[in-house]
Structures are given as C-alpha cells and as structure tokens.
Amino acid sequence: MSAVVIGGGVIGSSIAYQLAKRGAPVTLLEAREVACAASGASAGGVRQQGRDPRELPIALRAIAMWPGLREELDADLEYYQQGHLTVVADEARLPWLEARVAEQRAAGLDVFMLYGDDLREVAPGLADTMLAGAYCPTDGHAQPITTTKAFARAAVRNGATLYEHTPVTGLVIDGGKVRGVETPRGIVGADAVVVAAGAWSPQIAALAGLTLPIEVAAPQMMLTTPLPHALDPVVGCVGVLLSLKQLRYGNYLIGGGWPASVYMQREQPIGMNRAESMRGSAAASSSVWPILRQTRVLRAWAGLEAVAADEVPILGAVPGIDGLYLATGFSGHGFALAPYIGVLLADLITTGGTAIPLDSLAITRFANAGPA
Secondary structure, eight states: OOEEEEOOSHHHHHHHHHHHHTTOOEEEEOSSOTTOSGGGSOOOEEOOTTOOTTTHHHHHHHHHHGGGHHHHHTSOOOOBOOOEEEEEOOGGGHHHHHHHHHHHHHTTOOOEEEEHHHHHHHOTTOOTTOOEEEEETTOEEOOHHHHHHHHHHHHHHTTOEEESSOOOOEEEEETTEEEEEEETTEEEEOSEEEEOOGGGHHHHHHTTTEEOOEEEEOBEEEEEOOOOOOOOSEEEETTEEEEEEEOTTSOEEEESOOBOEEEOSSSSOEEEOOHHHHHHHHHHHHHHSGGGGGOOEEEEEEOOEEEETTSSOEEEEOTTSBTEEEEEOBTTOOTTTHHHHHHHHHHHHHHSOOSSOOGGGSGGGSTTOEEO
C-alpha cells in the first residue's frame, strides 16, 4: 500500500513516520519547507484538558506517547510534562469550570480543581484576582518546529521520501480510486493520498471536487524577553484569550487566539501581526501573570491555521473516493494530538481500521460537505 502525504506540518510528518514504520512506501510532499506554516507558529501546548469529547480519546492516547518521543525520534523536543492550569477570576464562571472538570474526570482525565494555597503552590505568580484553577498534571508543552522536523527526519530514516518545495497541483483519480498526485516533479503514484495540508487543505480537496468546511485563521503569537524561571505549567484563563508558558531560557510564549490578519490571496499567503491584538494579548496575559509587565516583546508572528466549522478535526476516509483521506481542520489545537493522529491514519490506511472510532470526526458530519 503506497501512500502520499500532502503537508509537511507536524500532522503530515507524523502520519508519514507511522506509515514508514509499517513498511509502506510513502512520499511526504511539502509546498515550501517542513514546519513552515501552522506547525512553525504553534504555541506548542501538549494538553488533554479542555478538549471536545470527540477528540479527548485521541488526546489521552497522544499524551501517553509524548514522554517516549525523545528517544523514539532521537531528538530533544524541549518537552516538559509540568501540567496545564486553567484559572478563573470571575466568581460567576467558577461553577462552569468545576462542572467541566467533573465531566472530564468522568471521561477518564486526571484533572482536578485547585483553590487558595494549593493554587498558588502550582503557580505562585498568579494575580491576586485568580480564585481557582483546573489542573491537569500530565499536560505540558514542547517545541513545535523541533518536533515537526524530528517526525519528518524519522520518517525518512524509516524509508519515506521527502520532497520540499513541491506543491501538489492535481489529484489523479480514476474510476473513483486515487492513483496519485500531480506535482511540478511529475506524477507521484500512490494507492492512498492523505490531505494534511492545514490551511491549504480546502484547495487540495477541491481538486477532487470536495468542499471542506474550513476557514483560515492566523493566531497572534508573542515571545517576551527572558526572566528568571517562575512558571512550570501552561496557563489559560476562563473568559480570556490566553495560552501562557515559560520556555527553557526564561522567555514567555504568549498565545491564546488573538487574531492576526490573514492574507490568502497573495502569491505567498501569510498571517501578519495585528497591533491591536498584540496590545490585547499583552494586557490579558499580564492581568493573569503580572510579572509580564517587566518584560517586553522580543518577537511576534502569526501562522495560518485551518479552523473547521465546529473547531474539531476532520479525520478519516472520504466516501466515494477510494484511497483519499483527510487529516485537517485541527483548529489551533492539533500539535498535541499529532503522535496518535499518525497512528490512527497509518492504521486506517494499512489495515482499514482504527483502535478508536473516527465516525464523529469524519467529513460526513457536515451536511454541506462533499462533492462541490
């Protein structure tokens, strides 16, 4: 079973790696360079907490894989399993957070509420206004670019072929069956084709007459100047656009979904920094973690992200086109899932089945998706 994986982000690279491990002839195609789009601009969170119930089973299995990835991929991924803390400052929102924790515990996640001194022990630099927090100790964060490139290198070590600067210009489909893809290098034949092209997935899918319910967003990211180490877990806040983590050398990485500007019509589509989002992100993050007022922004950027209509990934086979598969629409929270997404898609392609059902994540959940 030969395969082509379209997209050299962390999802596509993980799928290519798992296929190569299974002995499948696989070609990984990237229009620019590995990790140049969403994976290169990711916040790097590795969390189970706060997941949609449809993707929580994937997250639980993916996070179980993360501690062994350094040895498996032979790379320092800057992975730290030091927890994820979602705090709340608004007393009216506290019951909602407590109920969410109860739901996630019932689903098998090790997450619990922290109050008072227990909250400050986990994150002593929190603003005094923070009342409580939901804490999952097995969550963490990693370096997205390093991780993505490590998956791609591991795929090649296991026999995959990687072509960068190789856009897909057509899909070869004959009699309802995928036969390969067209590229400037010529046709790359394959029995299976995986569309894992992030923000470019709708364009690729359209080559097969499919309409994907995906919009493109560009989350605003900022990196501060370094400070002495003070924060272990990743911090979010109910009602606040925030994902905050302190990195290895003391810099704080600030994300959370503040929107940058999207320019898809350019010859080279980009996300561009937006001043008002940078100001909003700075104000929001320092209201939760006040010491950030002692830093300044060292770098700001935005990467293009594929956001599904219901903000949950689109995974699995495309009905009516034998051999065509989707792994896209991760909506800003696919990085953590990548190790197990690779397993799922590789199993589906090589055996026809998966260890957990993908029906709730299939393209068929959208009434208007499918052939244009």
